[in-house]
Amino acid sequence: MEYWINDKPANTPTLQHSNRPHEHRTSNIQHRTLNCFAMDQGLRNELQKQGVFMTTLEELYNWGRKNSVWPLQFGLACCAIEMIATSMARYDLARFGAEVFRPSPRQADLMIVAGTVTKKMAPQVVRLYNQMAEPKYVIAMGACAISGGPFKQGYNVLKGIDRYLPVDVHIPGCPPRPEALLHAFMTLQKKIAGQHLANTHQARHPDPGAPSEFAVPKYGAHDLEPPKNTELWRAPASERKGL
Amino acid sequence: MLPTLEQIKMRLEAAVRGARVEIIPNDSPSGQRSLLADREHAFAVAKFLRADPELRLDYCSNATGVDWPEMEIPEKIKVKQTVAGVEKEVEQIRKTRRPGFLEVVYHLYAMEKKHGPVILRVRTENRADRVQVPSLTPIWRSCEFQEREIYDLYGITFDGHPDLRRILMWDGFQDHPMRKDYAAPDDYEYEPTPHDEVLERAKRHYSKRGAAGIE
Numbered sequence: 001m002e003y004w005i006n007d008k009p010a011n012t013p014t015l016q017h018s019n020r021p022h023e024h025r026t027s028n029i030q031h032r033t034l035n036c037f038a039m040d041q042g043l044r045n046e047l048q049k050q051g052v053f054m055t056t057l058e059e060l061y062n063w064g065r066k067n068s069v070w071p072l073q074f075g076l077a078c079c080a081i082e083m084i085a086t087s088m089a090r091y092d093l094a095r096f097g098a099e100v101f102r103p104s105p106r107q108a109d110l111m112i113v114a115g116t117v118t119k120k121m122a123p124q125v126v127r128l129y130n131q132m133a134e135p136k137y138v139i140a141m142g143a144c145a146i147s148g149g150p151f152k153q154g155y156n157v158l159k160g161i162d163r164y165l166p167v168d169v170h171i172p173g174c175p176p177r178p179e180a181l182l183h184a185f186m187t188l189q190k191k192i193a194g195q196h197l198a199n200t201h202q203a204r205h206p207d208p209g210a211p212s213e214f215a216v217p218k219y220g221a222h223d224l225e226p227p228k229n230t231e232l233w234r235a236p237a238s239e240r241k242g243l
Numbered sequence: 244m245l246p247t248l249e250q251i252k253m254r255l256e257a258a259v260r261g262a263r264v265e266i267i268p269n270d271s272p273s274g275q276r277s278l279l280a281d282r283e284h285a286f287a288v289a290k291f292l293r294a295d296p297e298l299r300l301d302y303c304s305n306a307t308g309v310d311w312p313e314m315e316i317p318e319k320i321k322v323k324q325t326v327a328g329v330e331k332e333v334e335q336i337r338k339t340r341r342p343g344f345l346e347v348v349y350h351l352y353a354m355e356k357k358h359g360p361v362i363l364r365v366r367t368e369n370r371a372d373r374v375q376v377p378s379l380t381p382i383w384r385s386c387e388f389q390e391r392e393i394y395d396l397y398g399i400t401f402d403g404h405p406d407l408r409r410i411l412m413w414d415g416f417q418d419h420p421m422r423k424d425y426a427a428p429d430d431y432e433y434e435p436t437p438h439d440e441v442l443e444r445a446k447r448h449y450s451k452r453g454a455a456g457i458e
Contacts, residue, residue, distance in 0.1 A: 119413075120411070120412065120413050153427075153441060154427075155418075155420045155425070155427045155428070156411065156412065156420070159430065219413040219414075219415045219416065220415070221415060221416065221417040221418075222416070222417065222418055222428050223428035223430065227428065227430045228430070
């Protein structure tokens, strides 16, 4: 098998990537050692010029997947307006094969959490994610979706959707410009292209042991119960000096 | 031309038998005074404000709540005191304890007459168990959602409201977040630039973490 080799490792995080326990970030060196039938990129290019196209099933499969990521059609707040603008002619998300916003989670590959997630809305968002079929990805778009943003200290806003869902790409911004969403999209495409179907650095979806659904929080008397999914999210360990 | 609050008050007291209407002064630059109606007659008072041919306040643009916790009001008084055989007037500060209550504020306008606002206030008896006020939704339809919101966030119950349930928070939620004594759930996490109240919370959490190792 041959794996995607580029100048950069295929899944180099350009924006912030999640560090899910079951999904390892691989370095370029690891990629090379995995190549059972490694072929020099230059040789491959040369062969291509001669009309011989060499590829692997995995590469072909990922190429197809990354160029037809269908997002789920839903928006939560003002970021959704930017998301809509991204899908329109000026920014043209269709260039990346992702213009088909699906109204049903059963047909969607990508959830763009665009906007403020209120605590009242959080269970529905998680349920929609659970209803999506694998392989599925999440982009958290905007300050609210990644951390609660300007409403962080409020009683009614979730302090980031990554408390309940495995987020693949975070986009900061309030709201992020359509270019930022496109950048996140390309980052996600790189991530998809670098995923493996087998071996140690396997993607989540072909792995029967990996979870594809996450606990839906319940409405409690004072807050959501539980307030976070501890399997997915922990408070950052960094501490400020002088506190 | 909108009659003055004093005129409105006089006409109200003549029209609604037994109504106790008070004019609440306002020391702020806007100087916008308001009418305080008693709970028992608030509905009749509102009905009059809408029906009166000179007022015709047919549009309630805004209904909101205010939480007044129990507080001490300092008051300067002059007391005659005999100091060393000489009678003197001495200033003293007397503190009066005002029990807490909740308040609903309605802003009323007249579309036809193009005047307003007349501000109408209604107060509850206390802020614990006797929190009923009459609903004015039957008079101004626009109050329906706003009274639900007040019920949700302040915990004031509106008698006669057609559909009184929470509107922003979920049904099982028990608190009233806009009350002054509301304590938000302590779901603190890392804050890059803590300050003020947030800094205090951050300090508490960091010391907890230090004791039990990093979370």
